[in-house]
Each structure stands twice: as C-alpha cells, then as structure tokens.
Amino acid sequence: MSISTDTSTARPPAVLRALIGGAVHVPGEPGYDAARACFNVTVDQRPAAIVEPRSAEEVAAIVKFARAEGLRLAPQRTGHNAAPLGPLEGSILLKTNALDRVCIDAPTRRARVGAGCRWEDVVAPASELGLACLHGSTPDVSVVGYTLGGGMGWYARKHGLAANHVVAIEVVTADGQIRWATHEHDPELFWALRGGGGNFGVVTAIEFELLPLEKVYAGALFFPVERASEVLHAWHAWTADAPEDVTSVGRILQFPPLEIVPEPVRGKSFVLVEAVFLGDAEAAARMMEPLRALGPAMDTFASVPPAAIAELHMDPRDPVPYDSTHAILGALDAAAIDRLVEAAGPGSGSALLSVELRQAGGALGRAVPGAGAVATLPGEFAFFAVGGADPTMAAKTSADLDRVGSALRPYEAGRYFNFVEEEADAAEFFPPTVARRLEAARDTYDPTRLMQANHEIGAAR
Ligand SMILES: Cc1cc2nc3c(=O)[nH]c(=O)nc-3n(C[C@H](O)[C@H](O)[C@H](O)COP(=O)(O)OP(=O)(O)OC[C@H]3O[C@@H](n4cnc5c(N)ncnc54)[C@H](O)[C@@H]3O)c2cc1C
Incomplete structure (x- = not known):
C-alpha cells in the first residue's frame, strides 16, 4: 500500500498508522494544517503525510516505509529553517x-535530550543546577536542528560551536538502523552530523556537555536609533580589545507597532549593544564602562543565572512571516560601519526589524581535537538582517535586505549553515576538502538521498 503523493487526493494511509503509535496526518484531515505549520509563516509545506513518531523504533519503521515507497x-x-525545503510535495514530513x-546528569555535566526538545526545555533546568548550555539567541529552536548546523551562541567566543561539545548522537540512518554515533562508534557519521545538518539520518537524541556556570554578566544597552552611527562605531572599536570571555552584538532594532510587543518599546527604534560575559562580574562591568559612558536610554546589564539570557536577544516566539539575509564578514574597518548605518540606519528608509553584527573570532576560529565537520567558523563578525514579509511588506523588505547586504558585500568571507534561510548548496559552507568528505559520508549513509535536509550535501540521486 502506498500514500498518494498527489497531496490533493491523498487518503489516510492505514499502513503508516499501523506502523507507529504517534500521530499521522494526511491532507484533508483535521490536524494536517496545524501539523504542517512552521515558524516562518510564508512557508507553505504540503507534504504527502506528516508523522510524529514517539521512539527511535517508530522512526526506524517510518524510514523503512519511506524507502520502500520511494518517498523522501x-x-x-x-520549522525555523523550513524555507529552503520548499513545499515538500511527495515527501513525508x-x-x-x-x-x-x-535528562540532565549534573555530576558528569552532560545532558541527553530527545530531538523534539527546544533549548527552552533544557536551559532553565540546567541553570537551576548551576549549568549552562551552548544555546543561541532564541530558546525556541530545537537543540538538534541548531546543533547539527553548528550552533553559534552566547558563549561562542569562549567555547566555540555547540556541535563540538556533542558526545553522542542517536540516529536512524537510511537503512533503518538505529545507531549511537560517537568518536568510537560510526566515527565518520558522528563527524558528519556535527555540522553537516540533517543529511545523514533522523537524529532521535543527542548528548552534549554542559558548562559549569552559576552566573553570567549580561544585558543590553538601548540607545535612540538616531545615535546608530556613534554607538555602532563605539561598539566596533570596543570589540577590537574584547576578550574571549565576552560575546556581543551591535544591532539596529525596529520594534513593530504590534500589541505583542511590550508597550515601552512598541513601534520604537533603537540601536543596541547586547553582551554576555563569563567570569568576574565586576571586571565585566568595568569592561562595559566605555559603552555605558555613552549614556544609554535603557541599561539592563546585571549578574544573572544562565537561564536569564535565553530571551536577551528578544527574538519573536510566535510564528511570523519574515525574510532574511546573512553573511560571515572578515575584519571590519570604520567604513563598514558607515556603510551599514547608511543602508539600514536613520534616514535610510529601512523598515527591517533587526540588522545585526555578532562578534565572532576567539574559540570560533580554533579547531579542537576531534571536532566535527564544522570545526571552525571563519571571519570576525556574523551579519544577519531580518524583516517582515507579509504580502504588504515583502517587496519592501526584499529591497531593504538587498541594500544592506550589498553594502557589506566587500567584507563577505562566507556564509554559515544555520543562518542561511534560502535554498543553497551546502558545499559552500565548508572548505572544499570538508565538503568532499561530507559528500562521501552521505554516499555511505544515505546513498539514495532518502533524507531531505534544509541544506543538501552531495548531488541528488
Ligand atoms: C529567531 C531565530 C534565531 C536564531 N538564532 C540562532 C543562533 O543564535 N545561533 C545559531 O547557530 N542559529 C540560530 N538560528 C538558526 C537555527 O539554529 C536554525 O534555523 C536551525 O536549523 C533550527 O533548528 P530547528 O530544528 O528548530 O528548525 P527546523 O526547521 O525544524 O529544522 C531545520 C533543519 O534541521 C534538520 N533537523 C532538525 N531536526 C532534525 C533531526 N531530528 N534529525 C535530522 N535532521 C534534523 C533538518 O535538516 C531540518 O530541515 C536562529 C534562527 C531563528 C529563526
């Protein structure tokens, strides 16, 4: 029995339902539309079926079923990075x-979490135990999706990418086998998964190291957007001497005039410096003095438990229509900041919600022994810009993104897997030797290209 891949006529697939205890949704049935929805609401996924397995064994049954039926x-x-996948017609989601x-084991400082866990499910319980996770700017993405793409978070300059703190991955490969990939078992698969994304199997659980951390010194300085040039120049100059203990962001943020935005900032625009410091809070506060001396309108810096930084970046939690652009940048001179402000600052006409530079470097630039496919992230800064993309805004946002992206093009040094939200050949995210090794790993573990990943590695089959 097979599922019709014509999504308009697909009927309840009794075979799939018999295979798993978890939910199965097909077009035309109640629950299908809710199940196919994802974070970026401009993405319209219409898979032949949606399955929600409850165990690695159920995942294995689905893998075998999809292979037998010739479905991807x-x-x-x-669905935070669903845009590159397209409509998924004829695929199983x-x-x-x-x-x-x-499961958090405090004595060994390790967490093992299922693939359905988002960072918010781990960060708070870990923080209560005096432990921190290498999460990024939103607690809303899945631990697995974020980590398979690298994982550049608030501790990145000191501790590098999350992928390189993984100790084991439970994964169901295209042959239907449940594997526990580590440095010792299936080492090439373990290497490829840590940076190569969802190209090698369905990950069902991941085990990773936690940092021993009671407190961080963290917060944001908010200035009126009219001071964008002055503040971003000051922040950029400050980053030149910033130690690896601090990971910081300089950004222009335009809050939309929506009720979900807290009243004090609703509809207002700011230039911000956000930062998270490891180590001594007093030393961190001293380090912030030159930026504080600029006289922010709002200053939220404090010594806080790690859980408190999960929302520091104020990323939206509810699904939204949006479009984005990104590049890894090399060293920036003052002219780069001028270009960014001219393209996205006051007087530019930009309606982008956020235009940001994250300082990279430090541990992100050093490969550790036993690192995965994404051993390092080159460049000095990560640039990311995002704007609303409902039908009334899409064209304007696209033009604004093009303008600011073009302004920074002379500084581009590559792109980072997780920040690319459009179709791309994943080979571009890696040095050529790594891309070839990843393709070989895919040929071994997914020779027929059963897996449909957001950024695909290797030629289609
Ligand atoms: C608001 C926002 C903030 C972000 N901040 C950061 C940040 O600070 N640092 C950073 O590095 N990234 C960041 N990202 C990018 C984010 O890490 C990626 O979008 C990531 O892919 C999200 O994972 P997900 O599973 O939640 O998304 P999904 O769209 O559900 O998954 C993305 C892809 O991951 C793979 N995948 C997911 N789960 C599995 C699995 N179980 N088995 C195999 N493959 C799987 C698949 O190929 C899938 O297409 C941010 C994104 C957004 C939208």
Whole structure:
C-alpha cells in the first residue's frame, strides 16, 4: 500500500498508522494544517503525510516505509529553517515533537535530550543546577536542528560551536538502523552530523556537555536609533580589545507597532549593544564602562543565572512571516560601519526589524581535537538582517535586505549553515576538502538521498 503523493487526493494511509503509535496526518484531515505549520509563516509545506513518531523504533519503521515507497523523508522540529525545503510535495514530513525526553546528569555535566526538545526545555533546568548550555539567541529552536548546523551562541567566543561539545548522537540512518554515533562508534557519521545538518539520518537524541556556570554578566544597552552611527562605531572599536570571555552584538532594532510587543518599546527604534560575559562580574562591568559612558536610554546589564539570557536577544516566539539575509564578514574597518548605518540606519528608509553584527573570532576560529565537520567558523563578525514579509511588506523588505547586504558585500568571507534561510548548496559552507568528505559520508549513509535536509550535501540521486 502506498500514500498518494498527489497531496490533493491523498487518503489516510492505514499502513503508516499501523506502523507507529504517534500521530499521522494526511491532507484533508483535521490536524494536517496545524501539523504542517512552521515558524516562518510564508512557508507553505504540503507534504504527502506528516508523522510524529514517539521512539527511535517508530522512526526506524517510518524510514523503512519511506524507502520502500520511494518517498523522501524530511525531519523537522520547529520549522525555523523550513524555507529552503520548499513545499515538500511527495515527501513525508517527520515532526520530532514527541521525542521530548530531557535528562540532565549534573555530576558528569552532560545532558541527553530527545530531538523534539527546544533549548527552552533544557536551559532553565540546567541553570537551576548551576549549568549552562551552548544555546543561541532564541530558546525556541530545537537543540538538534541548531546543533547539527553548528550552533553559534552566547558563549561562542569562549567555547566555540555547540556541535563540538556533542558526545553522542542517536540516529536512524537510511537503512533503518538505529545507531549511537560517537568518536568510537560510526566515527565518520558522528563527524558528519556535527555540522553537516540533517543529511545523514533522523537524529532521535543527542548528548552534549554542559558548562559549569552559576552566573553570567549580561544585558543590553538601548540607545535612540538616531545615535546608530556613534554607538555602532563605539561598539566596533570596543570589540577590537574584547576578550574571549565576552560575546556581543551591535544591532539596529525596529520594534513593530504590534500589541505583542511590550508597550515601552512598541513601534520604537533603537540601536543596541547586547553582551554576555563569563567570569568576574565586576571586571565585566568595568569592561562595559566605555559603552555605558555613552549614556544609554535603557541599561539592563546585571549578574544573572544562565537561564536569564535565553530571551536577551528578544527574538519573536510566535510564528511570523519574515525574510532574511546573512553573511560571515572578515575584519571590519570604520567604513563598514558607515556603510551599514547608511543602508539600514536613520534616514535610510529601512523598515527591517533587526540588522545585526555578532562578534565572532576567539574559540570560533580554533579547531579542537576531534571536532566535527564544522570545526571552525571563519571571519570576525556574523551579519544577519531580518524583516517582515507579509504580502504588504515583502517587496519592501526584499529591497531593504538587498541594500544592506550589498553594502557589506566587500567584507563577505562566507556564509554559515544555520543562518542561511534560502535554498543553497551546502558545499559552500565548508572548505572544499570538508565538503568532499561530507559528500562521501552521505554516499555511505544515505546513498539514495532518502533524507531531505534544509541544506543538501552531495548531488541528488
Ligand atoms: C529567531 C531565530 C534565531 C536564531 N538564532 C540562532 C543562533 O543564535 N545561533 C545559531 O547557530 N542559529 C540560530 N538560528 C538558526 C537555527 O539554529 C536554525 O534555523 C536551525 O536549523 C533550527 O533548528 P530547528 O530544528 O528548530 O528548525 P527546523 O526547521 O525544524 O529544522 C531545520 C533543519 O534541521 C534538520 N533537523 C532538525 N531536526 C532534525 C533531526 N531530528 N534529525 C535530522 N535532521 C534534523 C533538518 O535538516 C531540518 O530541515 C536562529 C534562527 C531563528 C529563526
């Protein structure tokens, strides 16, 4: 029995339902539309079926079913990076929601979490134990999706990418085998998964190291957007001597005039410096003095437990229509800041919600022994810009993104897997030797290209 891949006529696939205890949704049935929704609401996914397995064994059954039926299989949790996948017609969308176990072992400082867990499921309980996770700017993305692409977070300059703090990955490969990939077992698979994304199997659980951390010194300085040039120049100059203990962001933020935005900032625009410091809070406060001396309108810096920084970046939690652009940048001179402000600052006409530079470098630039496919992130800064993309805004946002992207093009040094939200050949994210090794790993573990990843590695089959 097979599923019709014509999504308009697909009927309840009894075989799939018999295979798993988890939910199965097909077009035309209640629950299908809710299940196919994802974070970026401009993305219209219409898979032949959506499955929500509850165990690695159920995932294995679905893998075998998809292979036997000649369907592709796209694992997904939140759909934060669903845009490159397109409509998924004729594919099975495997939602990992139900794989939601969290287990934190404080003495060994390790967490093992199911593929359905988002960072918010781990950060708070870990923080209560005096431990921190290498999460990024939103607690809303899945631990697995974020980590398979690298994982550049608030501790990145000191501790590098999250992928290189992974100790084991439970994964169901295209042959239907449940594997526990580590440095010792299936080492090439373990290497490829840590940076090569969802190209090698369906990850069902991941085990990773936690940092021993009671407190961080963190917060944001808000200035009126009219001071964008002055503040971003000051922040950029400050980053030149910033130690690896601090990871910081300089950004222009335009809050939309929506009710979901807190009243004090609703509809207002700011230039911000956000930062997270490890180590001594007093030393961190001293380091912030030159930026504080600029006289921010609002200053939220404080010594806080790690859980408190999960929302520091103020990323939206509810699904939104949006479009984005990104580049890894090399060293920036003052002219780069001028170009950014001219393209996206006051007087530019930009309606972008956020235009940011994250300082990279430090541990992000050093490969550790045993690192995965994404051993390092080149460049000095990561640039990311985002704007609303409902039908009334899409064209304007696209033009604004083009303008600011072009302004920084002379400084481009590459792109980073997780920040690219459009179709791309994943080979571009890696040095040529790494890209070839990843393709060889894919040929071994997914020779028929069963897996449908957001950024695909290797030629289609
Ligand atoms: C608001 C926002 C803030 C962000 N901040 C950061 C940040 O600070 N640092 C950073 O590095 N990234 C950041 N990202 C990027 C984010 O890490 C990627 O979008 C990531 O892919 C999200 O993972 P997900 O599983 O939640 O998304 P999904 O769209 O559900 O998954 C993305 C892809 O991951 C793969 N995948 C997911 N789960 C599995 C699985 N179980 N098995 C196999 N493959 C799987 C699939 O190929 C899938 O297409 C941010 C994104 C957004 C939208």
